[in-house]
Amino acid sequence: MDLERFDLPRYLSMLPLFQEMQPPELQRLAAGSKLRQLARGDDVFHLGERCNEFHVAVTGQIKLFAISPAGQEKIIEIVGPGNSFAEALMFTDKPYFINAQALSDCLLVSVGKEAVLREITHDPRFCMRMLAGLSRRLHGLVNDVQAYALHSGVERVIGYLMRDLPEDGGEAASVQLPVSKASIASRLSMTPEYFSKVLRELEDNGLIEVDKREIRLLDTQRLARYPLK
Known part of the structure; x- marks a missing residue:
């Protein structure tokens, strides 16, 4: 510039x-x-x-x-x-x-x-x-x-992923992490390993898909209620 x-x-x-x-x-x-x-x-x-x-x-x-x-x-x-x-x-x-x-x-x-x-x-x-x-x-x-x-670590991660979404958002959305996962983990007061573990848990439950820094929220309504059944 x-x-x-x-x-x-x-x-x-x-x-x-x-x-x-x-x-x-x-x-x-x-x-x-x-x-x-x-x-x-x-x-x-x-x-x-x-x-x-x-x-x-x-x-x-x-x-x-x-x-x-x-x-x-x-x-x-x-x-x-x-x-x-x-x-x-x-x-x-x-x-x-x-x-x-x-x-x-x-x-x-x-x-x-x-x-x-x-x-x-x-x-x-x-x-x-x-x-x-x-x-x-x-x-x-x-x-x-x-x-x-x-809030639990899982709740903090979900809150971060959904922080900019409209309250009446649709079923799916996509989030681009602006910085490294380690930086976001520190911001959320958790270790990088635990942050990655939470992402894997959400992915295993069919709530998100992780592709490097892009995280696709497959069902925002279910994600907002997780881990409640």
């Missing part, structure tokens, strides 16, 4: 956080932002680095993760195109407490703190939109904690 031709103000205007801003405001915000091209495995930031900006994934996938004292990686969130991260931390004047790394080739917009503070001062409604976005993120994290605490 030719970064010099990338229309950053226009891209920002399409994001929910910025879509009510006027062209002069978008120009100011873009002037305080930067575009970054990342290859798979490139770091966005490290634990302990100072946080002076927040980030938006334009293309690709970013994983937010922590490392346990034993050296095990736990993926906290997988961020896809159009989604932002590190907004809340940017306002705390504290360093990053997790790591971020590209799971695939990515294009990233990093929006500087000073540019954000300038627009908040100029228009308090911008602050309200940012708070709304942070509230949605918090709600999602609370739902995740509830799922880990109250």
Whole structure:
């Protein structure tokens, strides 16, 4: 992608956080932002680095993760195109407490703190939109904690596979895993081996078919009820 031709103000205007801003405001915000091209495995930031900006994934996938004292990686969130991260931390004047790394080739917009503070001062409604976005993120994290605490591994996998399907969906559907099975397993707080075991169980019961990263849901209504008879 030719970064010099990338229309950053226009891209920002399409994001929910910025879509009510006027062209002069978008120009100011873009002037305080930067575009970054990342290859798979490139770091966005490290634990302990100072946080002076927040980030938006334009293309690709970013994983937010922590490392346990034993050296095990736990993926906290997988961020896809159009989604932002590190907004809340940017306002705390504290360093990053997790790591971020590209799971695939990515294009990233990093929006500087000073540019954000300038627009908040100029228009308090911008602050309200940012708070709304942070509230949605918090709600999602609370739902995740509830799922880990109250749902079995099988239920978590089924919930992940059906998360984007309409409630009144048809009998069959197809899901393309955006990242590796190991990454998704970490996101669901399970080992890769157990994640694969659950997929085999669902496949043996005629509920899904697995073809590398494509998973065909053969009967979404039965899958939603599984393992109930």
